[in-house]
Amino acid sequence: MFAPVHTLSFGTPGAIAIAPGDVRGTVLIPERCGGYCCGLDGSDGPNLACARCGLAVATRIDDCSLWQAVWFAPDAVRGLPADASTGTTADWDAQGRPATPPIHPSGAWSAQWAAAVGAGLAHLLAASGGRPVALPDGLMTDLFGRLLDALLPSGTPAKAVVPAGPGLPARDPDDRIFLVPKNPRTGEPWRAPGIKQSIPLPFDMWRHLVAPDERLMLPATGGLPDGVIRDDPPPMRPWELFRPDRSVFLYTLARIPEVRQSWLREIYDRVNDRGYAHCF
Template sequence: MTVFACVRCGAVLTAPVSQVALPVQARQIYGHDLLPALMEPGTYAVEPEPSGPPWRLWSEVGAEEAEARGVYAPVHSLSYGPPGAIVVAPGDVRGTVLILEHCDGYCMGLDGRDGPNLACVQCGQAVATRIDDCSLWQAVWLAPQAVRRLAGNGPARPVVSWEMLHAEPLETPPVEPSGAWSPVWAAAVGAALARLLAASAGTPVAVPDGPVAETFRRVLDTLLPPGRSAKNVVLAGPGLSAHGAGIALVPQHPQTGEVWPVSGRAHVVPLAAEVWMHLAFHHDRLPVPTSGGIPDGVWRDDPPPMLPSWPFRPDWRVFLYTLARLPEVRQPWLRRIYDQVKDRPYAPPF
């Protein structure tokens, strides 16, 4: 286990935590309601890219400098803050106090626009940014230059093997109890969609019927040209072979970030494991209305699952964020898709 302490005075600022992969929804802006905590209690993740202020507009940065920073298509602005921010659940933070003059937000809480808004109680050093405004996942982002890692009490959480994930799938249903689509699914599919388009090389793809088709087919048919399918998308991972795949949709381990290895020549597209597991193994409750019903004489004591009232839409912001960081977006056909979605983000299929 790890705890994070103030660089200046050494005060411990977190409960003991174990590292996991950065959740795919970490950069998501979703809806207009309060979202839950981004991180599970007792965990932390690291943002590898620069984050936070100062920000520079695309017109100031230019394409050449942006590409050197791993961004290959125009974005509104680029962060020139330090890389390596550490995110924890708000409930795992200790020994901090709000910096009141840095507590601005858009609607219902704090959005971090003014930079670090939490200070170490012991010495007053600014150490973190709390985020809890509407549309944003609740989190505390520790400034990498203001904290240091120390050994914490207790053993680290064991890494769950692929076999265990297969035996007891850790899955996130596509529809929430309210009947709304899951924001985790919107983010995960948005990120995978960007990579799937890049792997398609601009040719039509065929996706298998069932949950994968319900999630990906509509948007792929809208963005890619019609014609004879050149590449098959296949779910590959624990218990499923990539045989015959032109594009293998594989799980990404929730703790390590490891992508399921695939042998052969298939293009590999990672998908958050909790979404992949549901697509691969949970077929008894479809996320769309279907015909038929319960046989006569059969009674149930639980309510039927909620069904959404609109088609599934990937998160366009996560899609654009991911696509802008793929070198393939420099190809004219893919750049056209990027520009199209950027200019009209709420047009179908988003």
């Protein structure tokens, strides 16, 4: 941690969290099954034991208003790759998933995008060094522009934000910040020679920013002559300004060493003290 936070986890570092339905070979420890009203809250300590040896190995949480999860104690279990032949090697050539649109059909911004941009904004500020940032026109400006205008000074020269990742040509790294994807399997950001300053985003969101596809997937009978544009409804547009997730922004920024610099610490304190800052 490189900046003050309101709370810190007192659990053992390195715990492994999985969905309760994926757990096998464990039994509940009856005397540790305390909870508030509708389930287990984990306040009594590890409440799952190995069915074979009886060792307490994990804590199940499934009470109301809490995320359902089983947290395995790192000193009782060890993680192994699901695919022993490849381990955790990133496989960027096998990503067939579609891009995640930032706007719901209702016209509301996606909460997933709000969280991802909140984390990305923290990395972008740290990479900027307190200098102005130049964004490409389009969705990138809609997502980050208003926040950067409020948090960074204006003027020139500005650091340019450019996309980088699988399938894109190499760029000159001089005085640039690269928008890179995270691997869906490992969570590791894309790395390439020369890239030192980057903004990591989930792969499907990065893909939408780099190569947006706003076509409507509707069946069409027959065909149209070349050059004729179909009379389809326009793509959805948001009905409010985009607001990144403030909590994710602060959570991420507090864990970046650059927040110790006075200018970035001032931004952290300003956003942290003003719970309803206009840009969030």
